[in-house]
Amino acid sequence: MNNITINSNSNDIKEMEKLFPRAPLKIIAMEGCKELGQKVNDYIVNFRQSSYREELKSPMYATYLQDNYLVDAHCPRFGSGEAKGVLNESVRGKDLFIMTDVCNYSLTYSVNGYVNHMSPDDHYQDLKRLISAANGKEHRLNIIMPFLYESRQHKRTKRESLDCALALQELIDMGVDNIFTFDAHDPRVQNAIPLYGFDSFNPPYQFMKALLRAEPNLSVDPDHLMIISPDEGAMSRAVYFSNVIGVDMGMFYKRRDYSTVINGKNPIVAHEFLGSDIKGKSVIIIDDMISSGESMLDVAKQMKDRGAKQVFVCTTFGLFTDGFEKFDEFHEKGYIDRVITTNLTYLPPAFYEREYFTVADMSKFIALIIDSMNHDVSISSVLSPTDRLHALLERHRKDLAEKNL
Incomplete structure (x- = not known):
């Protein structure tokens, strides 16, 4: 070590x-x-x-x-x-x-x-x-x-x-x-x-480190990458992440049915997107947790429907309260390319069996x-962790430049 x-x-x-x-x-x-x-x-x-x-x-x-x-x-x-x-x-x-x-x-x-x-x-x-x-x-x-x-x-x-x-x-x-x-x-x-x-x-540094290890050819610049906030609550994370790595940011806001309560929460009617064109870009959707995953999966699908090249999901806590079947389905359909979560909470053995899941070790x-x-x-x-993120990206860009020589 x-x-x-x-x-x-x-x-x-x-x-x-x-x-x-x-x-x-x-x-x-x-x-x-x-x-x-x-x-x-x-x-x-x-x-x-x-x-x-x-x-x-x-x-x-x-x-x-x-x-x-x-x-x-x-x-x-x-x-x-x-x-x-x-x-x-x-x-x-x-x-x-x-x-x-x-x-x-x-x-x-x-x-x-x-x-x-x-x-x-x-x-x-x-x-x-x-x-x-x-x-x-x-x-x-x-x-x-x-x-x-x-x-x-x-x-x-x-x-x-x-x-x-x-x-x-x-x-x-x-x-x-x-x-x-x-x-x-x-x-x-x-x-x-x-x-x-x-x-x-x-953990933005750990997210980026795990993502670049899994996707060594990822271009981190405004022309090829964009950070997405899945709702207004995750805005501060996405703003910080996008500013530090120097790319654009977009966000969704959730329209909910406040007249109904299902499983203790108001169901989401639709996700509305605010941001620039993402066609041909890779996107990183960042949030604090995946519970059932319903909201994150809908956002990922909308990203691909809008022409995103790759969709990476980064979340601090992968709870997966409804299991992995829906994630498997969305991965097979190409809506999600990779899911990165930390080991801060328990991850079942089934998590490690899926090649599109990546752990950010904390x-x-x-x-x-x-x-x-x-x-x-x-x-x-x-x-x-701003300085460490900058140093990580500098090393990554040098490695990419050497590969392209």
Whole structure:
């Protein structure tokens, strides 16, 4: 594994490691994200071993270089379905990071002999159980929750609950110092906890890196590529992405039937497109999540109907709540050329069987966030990956130029 950069400088990770950490680092990767947690741990081990120096022999650094920063923790359940959080080692005085994937529906438990799949509510309860098991003995408590629990219920439009704000306040009341998430549905939900740490990261660099690896001949310029926002809610992502890579942007807005509610939401009547001509161009449709995929598939079809050469879908969270059949159909018909999503939430084995699906690995990114926080280093450059995107595109354009010689 290679060293990761902070400010597009290969020496920055070594400079960071010269600083004394806030407290000894410990990570709890909850059952729903064991694989991701192990990758993050391996990167941090690599970071620190590759920056080894003589002063690390000091007793002050006795806990700094480890082969493993993961805590042995789990949440066993009783036959009634009730559970408890158990830590099998001490976290006293540690800078503790707890990683959880509230969307991992693959885990099951028994309730009076019946098999029950874990819901986001179950994962959230287990998170609170492990926080309770730590019992406030940690030096600092940080939560890494890539898919922010109840983030789609972030505002009140009538008499309804404000679940996301309540969850954030509850975590803070339990002693959490910082909450890290990715592509929050509406980052303004942090107003519920204005005096505490809340950071929402976006993965445009990882999207572009994964796309260029999968499509090495893709031309990234205004004549050949365009960024598409599938709705008004994704506008800020698309505007940033298009400005940084220097291409045009278009958007759709959803016309909904507000007189009807189906599966808890107003059905979409039509998608209306606003933007320049896309005929002959490749397009990247970028959004925070694919749930059922209905909206994204309709946008992709309309792009191809308008003459798009290739359609690439980039989404932070691939939930695929209605399965993959519709995506397979649209790929076979040529409406979708590639779907790129991160490994921040659970992806079933069937995902990896499809050649048009590509994973943007976020484990190195999370490892950098944790290591930076543990050293109390500014993470502003992580929040804005502009420099890394520019460097990536410069390398890609040089490679294309060499191929065309």
